[in-house]
Amino acid sequence: MPMPQPPVARIEPGSDPYRWLENRDAPEVLEYLKAENAYLEAELADQAELRERLFQEIKGRIRETDLSLPVPWGPWLYYTRTSAGDEYPRHYRCPRPADGSLKVDESAEQLLLDPNALAGGGYLSLGAFSISPDHAWLAYSLDSSGEEVFRLYVKNLASGEVIPLPFESCDGSLTWANDNRTLFFATLDDTHRPHRLFRYRLGEASAEEVFHEPDGRFFLSCYRSSSERQLLLLLNSKTTSETWVLDAEHPEQAFRCLAPREEGHEYYVDHGxxxxxxxxxxxxxxxxxxxxxxxxxxxxxxxxxxxxxxxxxxQVMLEDVSLNRDAIVLSLREQGLPIIEVRAAGQAPARVKLPDATYSLYVQDNLEFDSPVIRLRYESLNRPAQIRQLDLASGEQKVLKETPVEGPFNADAYESRRIWATAPDGTQVPISLVARREVLAAGRPAPLYLYGYGAYGSSLDPWFSHARLSLLERGFVFAIAHVRGGGELGEAWYRAGKLEHKHNTFDDFIACAEQLIAAGYTTPQRLAISGGSAGGLLIGAVLNQRPELFAAAIAEVPFVDVLNTMLNPELPLTVTEYDEWGNPSDPVVYQRIKGYAPYENVRAQAYPAILVVAGYNDSRVQYWEAAKWVARLRASKTDSNLLLLKTDLDAGHAGMSGRYQAYRDAALEYAFLFKVLGIE
Incomplete structure (x- = not known):
């Protein structure tokens, strides 16, 4: 049987030989993307059975029919239910029990929204799901393409009537005022930035513009305060913010500014x-x-x-503040770990105690403003997500729900560790890892999956994954490199990995890989790396710099054409991204970005096996970034290792929208790794 041949992209003269791939919807572009998809399927055809087995394995760990933890609000319990075979959860409510329990009365429940019926088998993303303060109306928004452009709807919960709102280019947000008739929503400009806020009154044919943000660096968002008494309008760039407020009882009035923007001053407001x-x-x-x-x-x-x-x-980052009538709850970050500190009225500050050394923790739901309890979401690399109820006065914790793992599973069969790597400048970089205990106890190199991101101050706190168990059960070690550019060690950690310090992100990741090899966890021949979006830029950069360190790489919706994207202010998000990457109209910045941009730095050398995934409707990272990068890699690399491009033609930045499709995507990635790493 002849070996499948990879598509060869046409080369045009000029500095960007594959720019023609940016011609969205052009027949030759679609033909090329479909040819790449066909090549991927041909190369992985011998793994069809394995992919299906992995899919069934992952699906078998998921409780397909399940009820979310109900949220009490006013006279109702609100909750979702997933059913076997359905891609999306359905949204319900039932009367709130008089005894204060969370017991659902199925005989009296009301179906509020069924995304399965609305999707019709295609892509669907639910944006806002907003109940009016009197519980009479549901305002919601839907994206049916993956482009993150939403249509708005209002449903009368008594009659069931659904009213489509006649507004275009909406960002999907919907915020109620306390009169139960007024909604605020935002629209997008040509670069996909929320820039105008509108006030709409139920029953009217048009909406009134109440605010316009002309500065392309600033995003606009509107939300309710914790007290439910105020509406907040936040305008923020990557480095500066400004907040305007409005009495929720008087939505007809004008917003007023708390503190006019001042470059470099970030502030975030709540009312309680x-x-x-x-x-x-x-x-x-x-x-x-x-x-x-x-x-x-x-x-x-x-x-x-x-x-x-x-x-x-x-030494301590104050990441967030949650308000309750009788307590202030601080979300802190210290020594790379998230910490919850409760300051209840009349009591000394108290920190929440937790069972694991590395973990993810955040306030999931404040519930009602007057509630004596809040809910925390807690998980670790070896422990499924738990929703914990925290009594604000006593500090007592109670696990209300733990995400189930169907079939044999014991969290104690896996060991998680925190180790450190030393970057070239001496900085200590944390690594979180997990594996079966016997794999770590053996002290022998194992296949290792190293994940990284390192941008925007986002923290990659350890998380549990049902799908990942398919790797761990086959002897893999899974590790997270907490590189600079993220927020794990506070604001200074973020700033040390952006703009002129971006090289630290790449240096840190390489140092983490070298440390994992030196410590005997793995070898270059068994090391796979992965990252998505800005993490895809990280993967592309380190592949150019140290390809011999890695055996395989997965880049999802990768931001690899960073120089050309930042040179085009007409593209979504470019202008607001200047604060993260710099504006290449400055010659110094241009040379700096050009020095690490993955697409520009592809050269004639051997690369490891690479799988690249893109979304055709992605408005954040355009599909052509992945396509151009793969085309240049294929024309330049000197090895015969697999290079595969998968473009989801009906998806956006987050991939396909249904849960089963997500499991199939994971099965594809794992099968690719098993193939190139030689794992049976």
Missing amino acids: CLDGAWAWLIRSNQAGINFALYAALDATPERPYWRELIGHDP
């Missing part, structure tokens, strides 16, 4: 209670990069009236 009185709480970096907490009286929220509640700490 302090010492029994209504007050504003403001998280601001005006005193230091790790943020401090300020308060202001209800009547005077403007910046001159802010007073410090919790000062800046150079």
Whole structure:
């Protein structure tokens, strides 16, 4: 049987020989992408049975029919239910039990929304799902292409009537005022940036524009305060923010500004209670990069009236603040780990105690403002996600729900560790890893899957994965490189991996790989690396710099054509990204980005096996970044290792929308790794 031949992309003269792939919907472009998809299937044809087995294996660990933990609000419990065979959960509510329990009364439940019926077998993403304060209306938004452009709908929950709203280019947000008739929503500009806020009253044919943000660096968003008494309009870039507020009881009035924007000043506002009185709480970096907490009286929220509640700490990042009538809950980050600290009225501050050394933890739901409890989401590399109820007064924790793992599973059969790598400049870089205990105890090199991101200050806290068990059960080690550019060690960690310091992100990842090899966890012949979006840029950069370190790489929706993208301000997100990568109209910045951009730095050398995944409708990272990169790699590389491109023609940045399709995507990636690493 003849070996499948890879597609060869046409080369045009000029500095960007594959720019023709940017001609969206052109027949020759679609033909090329489909040819790449066909080549992938041909190369992996001998793994069809394995892929199906992996899919069934992953699906077999998922409880296909399950009920979410109900959320009590007013007279109702709100919850979702997944059913076997359905791609999406259905949304329900039932009357709230008088005994305060969370027991669902199926005989009295009301189906609010069924995305399965709305999807019709195609792509569907639910944006807003917003119940009016009187529980009479549901406002929701749907994206049916993956482009993150939404249509808006309002449903009368008494009659079941659905009213499509006649507005175009919406970002999907929908925020109710307290009159239960007024909705605020945002629209997108030509670069896909939320830039205009509109006020709409039920029953009217048009909406009134109430705010326009002309600066292309700033995104606009509107949301309700914790107290439910205020509406907040946030305008923020990567480095600067500004907040306007409006009494939720009087949505016809104008928003007022708390603190006019000042370059470099980030502040985030909420409204709640302090010492029994209504007050504003403001998280601001005006005193230091790790943020401090300020308060202001209800009547005077403007910046001159802010007073410090919790000062800046150079060792502890104040990431977020959650408000309850009787407590302030701080989300902190210290020594690379998330910490929840409760400051209840009349009590000393208390930190939440947890069972694992490395983990993910955040406030999932404040519930009602008057509730004596909040909910935390907790998980680790070897422990499935738990929703824990935290009593704010006593500090008592109770596990309300743990994500089930069907079939044989024992969290203690796996061991998680935190180790450190030393970057070239001496910086200590944390690595989280997990494997079966006997794999680590053997002390022999194993196949290892190393994941990285390192951008925007996002923290890659350890998370549990049902699919990942298929790797661990086959002797893999899974590791996360917490490189600079992320937020794991605070704001300084983020700043040390952006703009002129971006090279640190790549150096850190390479140092992590070298440490895992030196410590005997793996070898270059058994090391696979992976990253998505900005993490795909990381993968592309380190492949150019040190290809011999790795046996395989997976890049999902990879931001690899960074120089050309940043040179085109007409593309979605480019202008606001200048604060992250720099503006290449500056010659110094141009040379800096050109020095690491994966697409520009492909050269004639041997590369490991590579699988690249793109979404044709992706508005964040255009499909052609992956296509151009693969075309240049194929024309330049000197090896015969697999190079595969999969373009999901009906998906966006997040991939296909259904849960079963996500399992199939994971099965494809794992089968690719088993093939190139020689794992039976």
